[in-house]
Amino acid sequence: MTKVVHKFGGSSLSSAARYQAVAQIVLGQCLAGDCVVVSAAGKTTNTLVKLWQSYKQDDNQGFSDILLQLENHQSELIAALFVGHNRSDLLAQLDNELQTITEQAKHGVLHEATLLAHGELWSARVLAYLLTQLGFAAQHVDARQLFTLHNGQLLHQQNKQACKELLQANALFVVTGFIASDVEHQTVTLGRNGSDYSATLLANYLDADAVSIWTDTQGVFSTDPRKVASAIKYPKVCRSQAHLLARLGNPVLHAKTLSPLKNTKIKLQVRSSFDVEASPTEIVKEGYSKAKRFITTFEDLDLIRVDALRQGEVGELSQLIQHSIHHFIAQGECYILVPAAHTHEVLQALSGRANIVESALQGFAVVAAPSDVAQLQVQATQLLNEQNVVVRFLHSDDEYVLFLTDQAIDSDVLAILHDKLVNKGRELAVIIAGLGNVGEVFVAQCQRQVAHLKQQFDVKVVALVRSGKMLFSASGIAIDTWKQQWQNEAVDYANSELIERIGELDYEHKVVIDITASEAFSHLYPQFIKQDCHLISANKYAGTADNTWYQNLREQLTERNLFWRYNTSVGAGLPINFALADLQHSGDKITQIDGVFSGTLSWLCSSFDGSTAFSELVVQAQAMGYTEPDPREDLSGRDMQRKLLILARDIGLTLDLEDIALQPLMPEDMAQGSWDEFLTRREQLDAFYAEQYQQAKAQNQVLRYTGSLSIDEQGKVSAKVGIAFVAKDSAIAHLTPGDNIFVIKSIWYESNPLVLQGPGAGKEVTAAGIHSDLYWLTQRLK
Incomplete structure (x- = not known):
């Protein structure tokens, strides 16, 4: 096979x-x-073409000389490569074929294609x-x-x-x-x-x-590497761009080459037979590579306007002159670009339907992503003016802009064009997983934020992932129309397909932004790291996984020099992770962290004054979207337990979830059964909360649900999450409903703790916090 x-x-x-x-x-x-x-x-084919031309011109002497040239070349190859009967057999076959060519020419029955086939x-x-x-x-x-x-x-x-x-x-x-x-x-x-x-x-x-x-050549380059030393060899090029380059006369791939691969999974590589160890360029299906930038140059072309160009006629003309012909429509007129040496043949074939518009043209084409073409046209025009290069004809299309000039584009001018148009800033591919409340807002904010980041870094959102479906475009998704694209183009996927597509991305940097609440998705992090992806998480599961798994993940990130940001996994948009990191980097030592780390539980406890049943507040919070679909996820305290574990690990402690004591904000038996069953027993929750509330009141304190972590002088760690009675004059007692608060004690902040307070929930502030992590990442990558 x-x-x-x-x-x-x-x-x-x-x-x-x-x-x-x-x-x-x-x-x-x-x-x-x-x-x-x-x-x-x-150059055997060129020599055979000359032989045919001599035959057609009845140039017997020229025919004999060229045939002898062919014989000598083939004989020298055979003599250098073979000995014995192999050499004699090959020379005999060659001699028979040359005699046949001579006889056919003598009798006037030489056939062009049969002659050319000999090479x-x-x-x-x-x-x-x-x-x-x-x-x-x-x-x-x-x-x-x-x-x-x-x-x-x-x-x-x-x-x-x-x-x-x-x-x-x-x-x-x-x-x-x-x-x-x-x-x-x-x-x-x-x-x-x-x-x-x-x-x-x-x-x-x-x-x-x-x-x-x-x-x-070693592959497909951004421009001719013989002329521009900084030409980029691309590891991957999509088929449509490769086909366009071939139409424009780029010699590495030819126009027809790609058509048999359409709708197949056949891989195509361009490799160097002169440097076998060099990495190849892979020509990949649409969507498996971002659009690249190329500058391809022209020499000695004529621009011809054609009336009523028939379908397939360009291919026929290309076959006639044995050369690629590029055609395009500008202002309703059809044009073709023809090598000047073949213009006469083409005009004859078109029999009065064509006229030369411009002759003896040089120039170049800039090929790029459609979104970049207009800007590149402006930049290229300005650069040509600066270099005193006169443009005689200009044409732009969706994927390229064509400049036809009087003078050849020499290496110096080409190098300047390449440096300004192709060698641009670093690129970051963004994969966003999770398009729920926070995810949708994050994507909506992306349009403005990505434009801001692009001033220093080329950021493209290449994938959106949600509940078994994904929208993937290696060249970038149009954020302003992503919902329409999602409806039209999102497909079902398996995790292996997502990993494969991410692995195919040929960006300098990649980041997966996890805005899901999925533990299963967090299990993919090691595979993302193997594909050299940075991570940004609003998802808390990876940060609170088994400590062995967590430490292995950290080691893998370090080995590959990758970053992991997760500021919004605790405190929404509040910079708690930044604060803890800054304190430690400056030489301080954290001794205690107290606070309320759940916007939901903050709102419930701060809103309760005895006038409304606690269960009624829970139902109200659910209706306002403050809670999980099943509010018992919030009342269980597990969310705050995970957040406290993330903070503990941030300050260097090696804890697991079971090391943090947990007291739910409800009777433990109410965690069983359905939410509807829970509601039938809501009086039990009300009695539970009212009793705790009255105990706090009797002690002249207020009830809050807090997390607490402390480290004594001997290094012993105490960590718990649960109901707390706090003094009425404390910052925690005066917490605005829905806010989070972090009270941090350290060697430097012992008697007067550092307090961070602000909204601890809300899709806008959480999405903004994720953008803060993304901005931080781009600054580090610079």
């Missing part, structure tokens, strides 16, 4: 040494059943012989047996069947690129640089896992 199709271009096979290098790559990378697709060696036939045969000589059973295969076209259209079902029948043996198949046959068994070509297309077609027909395109 074919797992991988490898394709080697002409530069990879340009000499005997390069054939040896490719053979070593194949030996190291391929398994029996895999396929290798080859182009003609070096690939020679490459496939030589490489297969070489691999066999090195001990790897290899067979060379003529692709005309595999690919058939009718009226220029591939017969996909027939071709798929042919490939599966002819490529079954336990061997390596070396297949000719570029060529196919028609239903009349005549040779046809797939267009110049069609070998890449042959490779992806073959992968499609064989249901292969992957295609590796081996070239003389």
Whole structure:
């Protein structure tokens, strides 16, 4: 079964040494059943084209000279690579084919496509012989047996069947690129640089896992690395951008290459046959890579306006001149960009329907995310003015802007453009999990906050996750229309899919913001860390998990130099975590933390004055959205217990939940059964609370629900959460309903404690606290 199709271009096979290098790559990378697709060696196709032109011009001497040039090149390759009967067999086959070419030319029956096919036939045969000589059973295969076209259209079902029948043996198949046959068994070509297309077609027909395109470059760069030393090699490029670059004439990938991969899971990599150890560029499906920025340059083009351009006609013209042609519509007119050397052929083919608008053009195109194109156009125009480069024609589209100029864009100007337009600030991909009350407000606030952060850092929200569904876009989600996008594009997902998609993100930094109340989601944190994600949590479960798990999580974060912020897990937007960290970083030592850490319980206790039953206040709080759906989650005190544990761990204590004593704010037996059953016994809650309230009143104190943590001089820790009677003149007694309060004692704040007080609940302040963590993260990443 074919797992991988490898394709080697002409530069990879340009000499005997390069054939040896490719053979070593194949030996190291391929398994029996895999396929290798080859182009003609070096400049062989160009030489064959010259041979055809000499034939058409009846230039007998030129024909003989060029044929001798071809013979010498192939003979030298064979002589350098083989000895014995392999050498003699290959030379004999070459001699027979050259004699046939000579005879066909003499009788005027030479066929262009059949002539051009020899380059690939020679490459496939030589490489297969070489691999066999090195001990790897290899067979060379003529692709005309595999690919058939009718009226220029591939017969996909027939071709798929042919490939599966002819490529079954336990061997390596070396297949000719570029060529196919028609239903009349005549040779046809797939267009110049069609070998890449042959490779992806073959992968499609064989249901292969992957295609590796081996070239003389290390991958896909932001611009020509030979001209700009700071050109960026991208690890991933999405297929649509790769296809656009190919249409614009970028030489790494060609226009037809990607079409056979549409709607498949076949992976495509661009690799260097000159540097096997170099990491590749992977061409990925839409949504698996953010949009990149590229500058691709042009030389010696003519701009032609065409009347009534037919569907498919651009492809026909490209086939005619064996070169990519870019076309676009501007102000209702259709234009094509044609290499100046081929303009005459194109004008003839269009027979009076075309006119040259501008000639001898140079220039470049900037390719980018649609949201960036307009801004880049303005910047590029300004830079060109500064460099005194005259723009003769400008065209912008959704994903690129085209500048056609009088003068060539030299390396110095290209480097300036690249530095200003491509080499921009660092990027942060944001994954937001949880779109409930707080989550929705956080996302709404994102539009303004992300714009603020972008002044220093390029922040993109790439995923929204909620209750088994996710909206994922590697290039960024439009925050102002996220609800509409969610309705149209959100899909069901499994955790493994979410982790995979996050792993595919090729951003410099990534952060998962957890605004869920899900313990199961917190269990994914180690997997997020393995994908090099920073963490921001409003979720308390990870911070209060088993201490062994928690310490392992901390170690994993440290090993990967990742940050974890969770300020809103305690105190909503209050900066309690920052305060504790600052005290300790400055050399202070925390000795005691007291306070009310639940906005819900703060409101209930501060609002009760005996005039309304406590259970009635609980029902009111539930109706106002102050409580959990089942208010017993709040009355149980477990939420405050978790918050106190987070604070304890923040000051360096290694506690677990069971180390914190817990007294619920209700009779313990009322935790059983449903909420409706609870309501039928509400008088029991009222009696419980009234009794505690009266006891506090009898002592001239007030009832509050507090958390308390203290460390004595010997280091002994005492921690508890429960009902407390506090003095009437204390800060806790005068707490505004709904507020949180933290009373912190330390070596420096012993007699006069540090007090932090403010709203301890509310979706706006909590969302703002999460944004504070995000801002903190971007400042650290800078």
